[in-house]
Amino acid sequence: MEVLLITGMPGAGKSEIANRFRAFGQPVVVMGDVVREVAKERGLEPNPKNTKNIMLELREKRGPGAIAKYCLENMGILDANLVVVEGCRSIAEMEVFRRRADRVTTVCIHASPATRFRRLQIRSRKDAPADWESFRERDMRELDVGLGGVIALSDIMLVNEGTKEELRREAEAVVKRFVDQ
Numbered sequence: 001m002e003v004l005l006i007t008g009m010p011g012a013g014k015s016e017i018a019n020r021f022r023a024f025g026q027p028v029v030v031m032g033d034v035v036r037e038v039a040k041e042r043g044l045e046p047n048p049k050n051t052k053n054i055m056l057e058l059r060e061k062r063g064p065g066a067i068a069k070y071c072l073e074n075m076g077i078l079d080a081n082l083v084v085v086e087g088c089r090s091i092a093e094m095e096v097f098r099r100r101a102d103r104v105t106t107v108c109i110h111a112s113p114a115t116r117f118r119r120l121q122i123r124s125r126k127d128a129p130a131d132w133e134s135f136r137e138r139d140m141r142e143l144d145v146g147l148g149g150v151i152a153l154s155d156i157m158l159v160n161e162g163t164k165e166e167l168r169r170e171a172e173a174v175v176k177r178f179v180d181q
Helices: 014-023 031-041 048-062 066-074 091-100 113-123 132-145 147-152 164-178
Strands: 002-007 028-030 082-086 103-110 156-159
Touching (some): 002 091, 014 028, 014 103, 028 031, 031 066, 091 103, 091 147, 113 132, 132 147
Parallel strands (some): 002 103, 103 156
16 A cells, blocks of 8 residues: 655645545545544534644554554555545654555645635634634644654645645646556
């Protein structure tokens, strides 16, 4: 099995890349959904405070690669030749996938903080930061978990400062490198 990890800071465009893979029939696992699902199971609102606490708790109980382990165990991703995993946030998570996959490739989506903040405000998901300060706190939390290391070790880097259509074209070029036509 081959695993393609999609990484990047919140609001950079990870979901857009994942959606391109879905359009080509590839299974996509969203790591953040694990934390949001646990919140829902506990009757908690998936807001930044709750998701942060759950993420930290899961990592404390099962180690820094906990979310990746949960994905492998509970989402049945080992049944496909290529699995796309959106939202890898630490080198420990990368290592969990490397131990189980034949090949792991990491694609990073990068966008400036101002661009990402604007996108997150437009997206207005329940766990979106309410203001610039909470946005910066979330960024620091992501970097503290180890996201910067994953970004630095990425095999492919896409800069997403343009339009959604420009990113779709770039994403499709990446997809075609991995998906048989």
